[in-house]
Amino acid sequence: MSAYEQPPGGGTPGPEHRAALALGDDALVLAQRLGEWAGHAPVLEEDVALSNIALDLLGQARTLLSLAGDEDELAYLREEREFRNVQLVEQPNGDFADTIARQLYFSVHQELLYGQLAGGRGELAELAAKAVKETAYHRDHAEQWTLRLGDGTAESRRRMQSALDGLWRYTGELFQPVEGVPADWEALASGWRNVVGAVIEQATLAVPEGPQSSAWSAGTGRQGVHTEAFGRMLAEMQHLHRSHPGASW
Amino acid sequence: MTHTARPTRPEPGTPTAAETPDVPETPDTHALEAEALALAGAVPDPELPQLSLADLGVVRGVARQRDGVTEVRLTPTYTGCPAVETMAEDIREALSARRFGTVRVVRVLSPAWTTDDITDEGRRKLAEAGIAPPRSGGPAADGPVPLSLAIRCPNCGSVDTELLSRFSSTACKALRRCTACREPFDHFKELL
Incomplete structure (x- = not known):
């Protein structure tokens, strides 16, 4: 077990600690991916929108990782295999449709999950109750773009469908129970299929039919097994801090 | 105390x-x-x-x-x-x-x-600064979308305004445009 799985006070890491790490890593990694769009988005409004969504996710990540330990150490000094995020969020930005498909799949999941957790007690519930309101805006943003691209030109429609199909196999992991996260995972999975399915159909696109996980894989992101692109993303995210420990501006 | x-x-x-x-x-x-x-x-x-x-x-x-x-x-x-x-x-x-x-x-x-935690005084100051204040909500409905009251243009007062982007210069604002005076403006978007 990695040193970074120790809770702040030492001792045996509990389920709450593992929960905060899993959800915190989801938010952190997606924030980093969305941040890559800054200065590159198709129009200025989208540059601003994706950066704002990234900022919300970074705020969630800071709160969650602080529940698990030192936020900076956790973000900048862990190795790839120590991250517990789902593989969906680490997928490369691709084209704008790929990013929107990833946003649709993830923000619907996050809104439903946070909505469930918000009714509970403790720091995780407090964060969920706060963040679910922001996530509603993220989901709305992804929905509007899915409709616009799906029901747009032949080219936007082709790309949106291809993006939805391509990322579909990463969606099964969203509903695998995480220790310490008191969620009803079956309700989450069926709720997610209903919401995502309705949006895709309204966009005049086809709900992907393939399996929601790869036929063969070495493991899941929650177990610390990640896809090829993740290492390169981490290298960019961590190199400044590792080269200049404690640097700030 | x-x-x-x-x-x-x-x-x-x-x-x-x-x-x-x-x-x-x-x-x-x-x-x-x-x-x-x-x-x-x-x-x-x-x-x-x-x-x-x-x-x-x-x-x-x-x-x-x-x-x-x-x-x-x-x-x-x-x-x-x-x-x-x-x-x-x-x-x-x-x-x-x-x-x-x-x-x-x-x-x-x-x-x-x-x-809704923004005071009436705060809302007045927002409007004065050219930022449309958030609409008051009461209990949260089903996310941010169901609100339907019009958002008034802080420049000319028209209620004929349209959404340009859900996200603006800060996380708490959306970007809108007035279809009467054509001016773009920020709207402090509802978080309920």
Whole structure:
């Protein structure tokens, strides 16, 4: 077990600690991916929108990782295999449709999950109750773009469908129970299929039919097994801090 | 004795006293907390300097601790709001007088801040600054979308306005355009 799985006070890491790490890593990694769009988005409004969504996710990540330990150490000094995020969020930005498909799949999941957790007690519930309101805006943003691209030109429609199909196999992991996260995972999975399915159909696109996980894989992101692109993303995210420990501006 | 800036939803910003078991009640403590609350509330918001932190409804209360520490409870508008750290610094500076001792600003998330925490005065100042204030909501419906009241153009007053982008210069604003006077403007979007 990695040193970074120790809770702040030492001792045996509990389920709450593992929960905060899993959800915190989801938010952190997606924030980093969305941040890559800054200065590159198709129009200025989208540059601003994706950066704002990234900022919300970074705020969630800071709160969650602080529940698990030192936020900076956790973000900048862990190795790839120590991250517990789902593989969906680490997928490369691709084209704008790929990013929107990833946003649709993830923000619907996050809104439903946070909505469930918000009714509970403790720091995780407090964060969920706060963040679910922001996530509603993220989901709305992804929905509007899915409709616009799906029901747009032949080219936007082709790309949106291809993006939805391509990322579909990463969606099964969203509903695998995480220790310490008191969620009803079956309700989450069926709720997610209903919401995502309705949006895709309204966009005049086809709900992907393939399996929601790869036929063969070495493991899941929650177990610390990640896809090829993740290492390169981490290298960019961590190199400044590792080269200049404690640097700030 | 603790000074709480927002004890109940109906009267945001009204300081009232609430009991806490671990702090001895003395008239001095009470006066000091009230003074600290007023000073912290008067700090301008770093991104919308027309508004004070009290207008924005983010100072949740001040409590004088046994060890002489003055603790200010601050809640973020959005979890990732980068202005929170500046707010905390500005509050510490505003309370730098010796009588407050060490000032500690703690971040609280619960109950979550909503745009209904913005005072009427705050809404008036927003409109004056050319930013359409958030619509008041009552109980949260089903996310941000169901609200249907028109958003008024802060420049010409027309209710004929359209959404350009759900996200604007800060996380808390959306970008709109008035179809009457054609001016684009920021709308402090609802978070309920």
